[in-house]
Each structure stands twice: as C-alpha cells, then as structure tokens.
Amino acid sequence: MTDELFDELVQRVRATSDQAASDGRALQDQLTKPRGSLGVLEDLGVQLCAIAGSCPPPVPEPVTIAVFAGDHGVVAEGVTPWPQEVTAQMVANFCGEGAAINVIARHVGAEVVVVDVGVATSIPGPASGLLRRNVALGTKNLAFEAAMTSDEVAAALAVGVDVANGALARGAGLLVTGDMGIGNTTASAALIAALTGSSPEQVTGRGTGIDDETLARKIRVIESALARLGTEASPRRVLAELGGLEIAAMAGFIIAGAAARVPIVIDGVIAVAAALCAGSLAPASRSYLIAGHRSSAPGATVGLGHLELTPLLDLSLRLGEGSGAALAVPLVQAAAKILREMATFESAGVSDNEVVE
C-alpha cells in the first residue's frame, strides 16, 4: 500500500451521522422503559446509529477479532520477566485455539484472525491459519534508537488495513482489536505519553507483573525515548520512534474499519495506544471506537480519557489478546437489539409517565 493510497483511506474516514444519532435518542425515549434507565447501553445504541448512519442500527455481526503479534527490541532493557520466545509460543497457542482469546471468541461467536506482523523468533508447530505478514523480526530497542523505519511503519499500517479489509469482505459488522507482544506495554506507555502529553510516571504500569526496580527502569527507558522526539513530531514519526509493529498494524486496522463505517471494539492499554495513533493519523476515527474495558494498566485510563471513551467493562483485566474487548461484544450487540426489538409505549399499550402526568 503506497502512502498515497493510505492517505486516500484516511480521507474516507468521515464524521458519524448526527441525524442518525438524534433519531436513535428519540427512539430510545419511545421504548417501554423509563427514559435513560439503560444508562451506558442507551448511549452505545445511539453511537451505533451514528456509526451506521441508520436508526435502528444493524446488529453488529459477524465479529472478527484480529490478534496482531509483534516483538519489541526494548526487552533487552529488562522491562519484563517474560522471555521474548513467549510471543511466538502464544501465536502458536492462538492458532491451536488454546488461549483465553480463543475461548472467549468461541463463546461470543467471533472469528479470530492471528497475524504475525513482527514476531522475532520462530513460531513453533503448524500454526495453522496464521497470516504471515512479518514486516520485521521485532522492533529495534526504543531506548536507544527509532523502533521502526518509516518504511516499516507504512508496511505495518498496510498489514492492519489488509486484515480489516479481508474481514469486511467476509461481511464483518464488528471489528475487535487484539494484540500479543512481550514488551508491548513499554511501547504503549511511551506512545500514550507522547500522544496525550502525559508524563511517563502517569502512564507506565507493571505490565504482566514486574517489581518496583523494573518499573523504575521501564520509566527511565520511556523518558529517554521521548527525549528524542521533541514536541513537533508527526504521527508517523512518533510511531516509528516508539513502535511497535503490531501497534501500527492495529492503527491501520482501526482506520480501515472506520472508513467502512464499522464499529471497532478496542481492548486494553496496547489497543488504546493504537487508537491514539489512529486518531492522530485520522482524527474522525475516534467516533467509531468502543472501549471494551478499562484495563488495570494506568496508561489505559489516561488514554481512554483523552479519547473520551467510557469503557463497558471494568474487571481488572490485564491480559491483552483482545480478551476484554471480546468479552464486551455481547453488550455491543445487545445495545443494537434493544433499539431494533423493544416495544414502544404505544405499541405495547404501556402508560408513559411523561404523558400521563
């Protein structure tokens, strides 16, 4: 995908429909429930109207969960207790249907597409179904140099666009972001700091389990990377400096979904970083996002606030893979069905207190 084609795609990400949102609000108020009593689910239904440009909205199905896997050179700094090989091992586990995301996807009736966009080590076993789109064998170490070249950024964005377009061609009505990459909470925290203007201390967490000393090291690494960027870096330059390959792919995936007016459920802190990247490249893409959950990583909350997204779940999840987003899928579909299937006060012969009084 050339930069020109990508820019054309970005141009196709338009504002969502105010008219459909307004129609959605009006319909919510006619349904047989006290006004506003379905809380966040009502807002979500209205957002689905705005995204689709129709009221009621289509039920967002079928669902494609794309799990983008990539490695991070920053693991050389000792920011995680997990060996880098675990990225490849987990890719094999996804393909073997044994990971949490596989279980949750089957449960909610979603397909899982596993994508190697930047795994550094050999993926064991048959890895059947794996999309082999490796752009590089992991990123460079962001502590000392740019994680990606500008060509790698473009290639990784294109992988995400292709995966989204493949799902859309199969009829996907809802896209879900997933991720795997040892070291990726460091890259994500760096991106969230850079794109929200927050300090590394505010956005850096313990990933999948590190001690105080490692946390301090992780923060120092992020500080040194941010120091290279300055304040005027372009979105692509930020992505290149901080990585990662899977995060760039997720940004492309989000932008392609938004261009097709399909809602995208984002997962935890890695997805929040990708969503901020997507928003910096294509600002209108934010309106197409649904936050599946509030990850326990501090950067997730900072990023969600910046994106003005209210997470649907808050279950102290910190797994990644798309697990929290996938768990939220039934809520998203329920929000659409409420608007499509509930009776109105008039059709059901129920007294409406705002009329009766």
Place this chain on the structure above:
Amino acid sequence: MTDELFDELVQRVRATSDQAASDGRALQDQLTKPRGSLGVLEDLGVQLCAIAGSCPPPVPEPVTIAVFAGDHGVVAEGVTPWPQEVTAQMVANFCGEGAAINVIARHVGAEVVVVDVGVATSIPGPASGLLRRNVALGTKNLAFEAAMTSDEVAAALAVGVDVANGALARGAGLLVTGDMGIGNTTASAALIAALTGSSPEQVTGRGTGIDDETLARKIRVIESALARLGTEASPRRVLAELGGLEIAAMAGFIIAGAAARVPIVIDGVIAVAAALCAGSLAPASRSYLIAGHRSSAPGATVGLGHLELTPLLDLSLRLGEGSGAALAVPLVQAAAKILREMATFESAGVSDNEVVE
C-alpha cells in the same frame, strides 16, 4: 409449602466447597496467561467451582430468568410518578416479548418466566405463558401498616421456591432474578436499611425518576415504617412489615437455587433487597450469589457491600426486570469456559515466567 418444609429447604443450603475453590485457584495458575491477569473473571471462575463442588465447573446453562411482579400499597404516598397499572401493563409486555428483558434474554439464550405474585390490577391481553400465582392484589401501605401478613410472606416465599424448582427440573444451570413492581424501590430501600443497619437517607434513591420533594417523602415513609420494627425483628417479620410480595418470592427463588447448588445472578436494588432477605433466612445462600451489575440506586451499593459482592457490570442501569443480571450472563459463562477450555503452559508448550526466572 408449610413452614416446616421451608425450614428443611433452608437446612439444605450448605457452605460452598473450599476444596473445589482451591482446585480452581490452582488451575487458573496453570493456564496460558499471566497469573491473575483475568482479574474478576478468575475470581468468578473459582466461585463457580466452589458452588458446583467441582473443578473445572460446569458451564452455567441453560439459563432461566424469573421476573416476579407485584404491586405496593405504598404508591398511595406518591413515591413514584408512574401509575400502578404500569405493573400489569409491563407484565403483558413481558408476555408479549417486547420488554428490554425479553430482548436481552433472547440475545443471551435464556428463557424468561413471568410470575404474577402480587399484581394489583387486571393484566391486559392474553398474557400467554404467565404463571398466575397471585398471593394478594398488592401489598398494604407500609407507611402505616404491615405490608404483608405472615401467611402472605410464607405463600410468596413458596412461589419463588416453586418457580426455582420448576426451572431446576427443566435442567437450569443458572438462575437470574428479575422484578417488576411500581413502588418497589421504596420497599427495597426500606428492607436494605433494616437489614444492613443503614439510614434511609443512605439507601434511598430516585427510583425510575422522581424530584427532590418526592425523594424527601419517600425517605419519611421509610423512616415511619422502620420505626415500627424495632431492632430485634425476625427476618420474616421484616419482610412482612416492609414487603413486597415479589421480593419475598425472589428470596425464596434464591434460597431454592442455593439449596440445589446452582449459582444465582442477581440484578439491581430490588434483587439486592431480596438477596439480603434470603441471607437473613439462610445465611449460606450468600455464597451462591453473583452480582450482575451495580445499579445506580444508592441502596444497591450499600447492600452489595453488606453481601460482600463485586458487581460484574457498572453501566448506570436502573431498569430492573433482571436486565443488568441478564446482560452479565455471558461473563459468567465465559468464566467457566476459561477454566474448562484454556490450554495450560505445559500442554501448549508456553514458557511460564515463574518457572523460567
């Protein structure tokens, strides 16, 4: 159902299994995810082990949602803007499959059983499928007198037990409480105050939409009812004084589910009041409860704290009907499937950081 038979049922509510819980914790730590990374979902899976007495636990299905409908004499005090007829109209709407709970139940693959345990006015239309177990045409006005006689309490409890036993006979693996009753947030707030030792101000909310003046009246009504009770009232006496018929039935439903070692997902503030009643009659029943969501009613949070339950959803719902609990059903089932279907570090050949280090 005689009081003796009910007491026998209460005796059958036993503590959940510590051994199965311990096995569940051990299994969680072998699955291919960082330990604890599925947060609340891991705790929920362990609870399902403890309830079933087996690890992994069965998938909690099929699901029966019972919606208990009853009216409240306290509506004469002007505690709600909705006319009492709406209870009967909504029962007809449930039977006609047009209410929010019907839409959500279809979505999550649950059956809905609608029970008239105390509706005051005529239920319009065919109301096909309605279980007609009316104990009284609504409660008396709790502002001035006992809402129910002791015979009515016993009869309403028995309705709930019968409905649960019917569902269990059809093979139900998960029970969900639902409720409908204009005025029932007043009775629930009174029960929560009485059973948690909280003040009426702490637990009384705006129900489905009332102004400051009505809220103050609602609190005064609850204060006057509590003044009749004293501090040594038995659980049945508390239920009799404050009502309602549907709340007593829900308490019986919970106790029968717990006696059968089946988990029960409770909904919002009405269900929390019923769960507190169930807990006062059969203390071990609390361990079988799963809080579907945190209702925006203040009494719900007070009651959940007293029951030591962490709600799965927090979506500012305040509808009732079982809607929040039904929305949480996919999460409960996912928690069981995680334990049943995920690969272990050993089976998937994934490096475990706690071994590697």
